[in-house]
Amino acid sequence: MKILHTADWHLGAYLGNFSRIDEQALFLQQLCRIVDENGVDMVIIAGDIYDFSNPPAAAEALFYSAMARLHEMKVPVVAIAGNHDSAERLDALTPMISELGVHIFANPGTVEIKAGGNGQSAIIAAMPFISEKRLNEAIFSGSDEAAMQKQYSAKIGALFSRLTADFRQDTVNIAAGHFHIAGGEEAKGLERDIQLGGVFAVNPADMPAADYIAMGHLHRAQRIKCGPAAAHTAHYAGSPLPYSLSERGHPKSVNIVDILPGRAATVDRIFLDCPKPIEIWTAATAPEAIEKCRQAGQSSAYKYIVITEEPAISAYDIKEMRGLAANIVSIELAADKPGTAAHIADALQELSPREEFANFYAKSKGTPPGERIVSIFDEVLSESDEEIS
Ligand SMILES: [Mn+2]
Numbered sequence: 001m002k003i004l005h006t007a008d009w010h011l012g013a014y015l016g017n018f019s020r021i022d023e024q025a026l027f028l029q030q031l032c033r034i035v036d037e038n039g040v041d042m043v044i045i046a047g048d049i050y051d052f053s054n055p056p057a058a059a060e061a062l063f064y065s066a067m068a069r070l071h072e073m074k075v076p077v078v079a080i081a082g083n084h085d086s087a088e089r090l091d092a093l094t095p096m097i098s099e100l101g102v103h104i105f106a107n108p109g110t111v112e113i114k115a116g117g118n119g120q121s122a123i124i125a126a127m128p129f130i131s132e133k134r135l136n137e138a139i140f141s142g143s144d145e146a147a148m149q150k151q152y153s154a155k156i157g158a159l160f161s162r163l164t165a166d167f168r169q170d171t172v173n174i175a176a177g178h179f180h181i182a183g184g185e186e187a188k189g190l191e192r193d194i195q196l197g198g199v200f201a202v203n204p205a206d207m208p209a210a211d212y213i214a215m216g217h218l219h220r221a222q223r224i225k226c227g228p229a230a231a232h233t234a235h236y237a238g239s240p241l242p243y244s245l246s247e248r249g250h251p252k253s254v255n256i257v258d259i260l261p262g263r264a265a266t267v268d269r270i271f272l273d274c275p276k277p278i279e280i281w282t283a284a285t286a287p288e289a290i291e292k293c294r295q296a297g298q299s300s301a302y303k304y305i306v307i308t309e310e311p312a313i314s315a316y317d318i319k320e321m322r323g324l325a326a327n328i329v330s331i332e333l334a335a336d337k338p339g340t341a342a343h344i345a346d347a348l349q350e351l352s353p354r355e356e357f358a359n360f361y362a363k364s365k366g367t368p369p370g371e372r373i374v375s376i377f378d379e380v381l382s383e384s385d386e387e388i389s
Contacts, residue, residue: 047082
């Protein structure tokens with residue numbers, strides 16, 4: 001039986017004020033091609049289908065058309081809710097989307113799916129994201145952080161073990177989850193602020209035993225030894241696109257898991273196209289940065305421009321750079337944080353005013369700002385820039 005494991009699609013996501021929807025459409029085309037070419041029997045999406053609990057219509061359209069395409073190919077899908085998804089909204093779809101062979105888990109549960117030519121079945125024990133808020137009153141006593149961490153980990157572990165009790169010897173036994181396993185390497189930015197300093201992570205030893213553990217939440221693809229006696233391996237598929245500066249240069253992939261009941265799984269990474277990589281461009285001065293932009297030509301990369309040796313930059317220079325090169329996410333000064341590239345990358349973790357505005361707008365309105373709103377914000381911002389410089 002062949003299972004494709006993917007996660008953290010974040011459909012509808014923005015980088016600065018750039019929508020990622022076109023790249024996401026290309027990813028889903030590639031996904032369907034990979035399913036077809038590899039004879040995949042089932043797809044598991046380990047959470048964060050959407051970037052927002054109230055996703056834009058274009059993101060929903062992408063998701064549904066991908067599900068319809070997989071249904072045409074007779075490939076069932078198991079999807080679990082991540083912390084960015086609204087579990088309730090996903091759950092509301094269940095009566096309709098289950099007709100397409102798509103099993104959505106807003107709450108912990110299991111499903112048995114017949115897949116593959118030989119009449120085999122897989123049991124999937126699904127543990128969607130459960131916020132500390134939802135567990136809060138039930139489990140936390142006292143206010144000691146270490147104790148809370150331990151209780152959270154033990155509670156998730158116990159819930160998960162209860163699900164995996166459904167596993168049988170004649171089935172392929174899969175655990176799927178969306179949370180942080182302690183020891184996993186997180187990307188900064190998108191994921192960082194949700195994890196409360198890593199307090200709410202699950203201890204590897206609390207993870208259940210399974211033939212394959214399909215994880216989502218960490219955007220860097222990675223494996224973590226876990227379960228009783230560290231005899232099992234949790235796989236983070238990682239996101240299909242780089243969604244924050246700290247993910248630049250990460251190879252993005254999906255996992256193809258070849259597995260039979262009672263046999264060890266073989267896991268292949270299939271690498272994905274990255275039509276718009278994320279880059280940091282450093283230049284000593286504004287004229288140097290402008291020259292780089294002039295030479296960039298058709299470079300489609302998202303660019304974070306850092307001017308290292310000037311105390312200020314004029315709105316005129318910013319305008320010129322933006323006129324010469326596409327996809328400039330931000331133009332910043334390293335004046336306050338001189339030194340190594342690492343320092344510069346670190347400094348860039350701070351959000352640009354535009355990103356902060358987009359986040360604030362999305363949080364308060366439940367939908368990202370449209371182009372018109374962003375351009376009004378830009379106008380106001382550049383006016384205030386001009387006043388300062
Ligand atoms: Mn997540």
